Each structure stands twice: as C-alpha cells, then as structure tokens.
Amino acid sequence: MNKTLIIDCDPGCDDALALLLAIRKGGYDNIIITTVAGNVSVMRTTFNAQKVASMALYSLKENRSQAIEIYSGNAMSLLGSAPNVMSVHGRDGLGDVPIKLYPKGLSPVEINMKLSATEKLKKIIEEDNKDTRYDLICTGPLTNIASALSLTPNREKFIKRFEKIVIMGGAFKHRGNIT
Secondary structure, three states: OEEEEEEEEOOOHHHHHHHHHHHHHOOOOEEEEEEOOOOOOHHHHHHHHHHHHHHHHHHOOOOOOOEEEEEEOOOOOOOOOOOOOHHHHOOOOOOOOOOOOOOOOOOOOOEEOOOOHHHHHHHHHHOOOOOEEEEEEEOOOOHHHHHHHHOOOOOHHHHHHEEEEEEOOOOOOOOOOOO
C-alpha cells in the first residue's frame, strides 16, 4: 500500500520546520505540499516550500526514493482578503535570513504548474484509488481545503479519503497568536 502525506501550508518559519520534520522523518512514499497565502503571498509560500523541500532532500545522507510534489494554491481568503504577516515572519516569510538556495549538486523539487492545489486536492478526494493511504496535515489557512470541498459534490468522501487529519487550528476562547 502506498502511503502519501499531504501538507497544506503557508510556509513561513513555523511551517518550514513542519516540512523539514516531515521530509526528514520519512515513513511516506510520497509527500504532496499544497501552498496557500498566509504568512506571505502564495507565490512566496510556494517558493519557500520549494526551497525548504529541496534543502531537506539535499541534506539527507541516505538515498531515499521519496517523491515530493508541490502545488500552488489560493492567493486570497474566500472573503477576498490577502493575508500577510510580513511584520512577524519577514518579507520572505522565513525571517529574511539569507539562505543559499541551491548548493552545488542540489536539484530543486519542481512545482507542478499543471494543477492548482485546489484541483489536486479535489482529484485526491474524488479518486477511488484504494492502493493509496492519505494523511492530511494543515498548518496554514484552510482556504485550499474549503475550495476543494466546495467543488466536491460528495463531501463525505473527504473524511473517508484520509486516515489521519491534523489541523493546527488556532485557540479556543483565547485571542491566539496575534500581535
């Protein structure tokens, strides 16, 4: 059975760490990274996902055949606002720390330009592939998930498709991590 992890995220400093841990830990045949605007623009979060995933794979000593796919998602919330916390995470979302992107010998993980994150998630939800087990981790705004669900006629398939769903989802009866 194929094990695939989907990480829906807005890579700033916190999500970069989650991506590093997921890639380094292993245990999955494939990792699908879907990005969304949040800490910074979706263009930047997608580039950050590519940078972090490429560096994580490059740093692995053992030869791992793990496949990583990256899909760019929603640029705005469903209400039309473009979230941005550059004052917290820096202009690039990674604290504006200069990082050499491509050390010698590093092949960057490619960004899939054929499908959006929403289209990829919708496709996964609707497929009848019983040979693949999916786990879903959401660490950013849930816009991609909401968009995919809004396009899926049978929303019960969403719950049945994933063995595990983990959401980093704010605070209950508290203000949360706002500045």
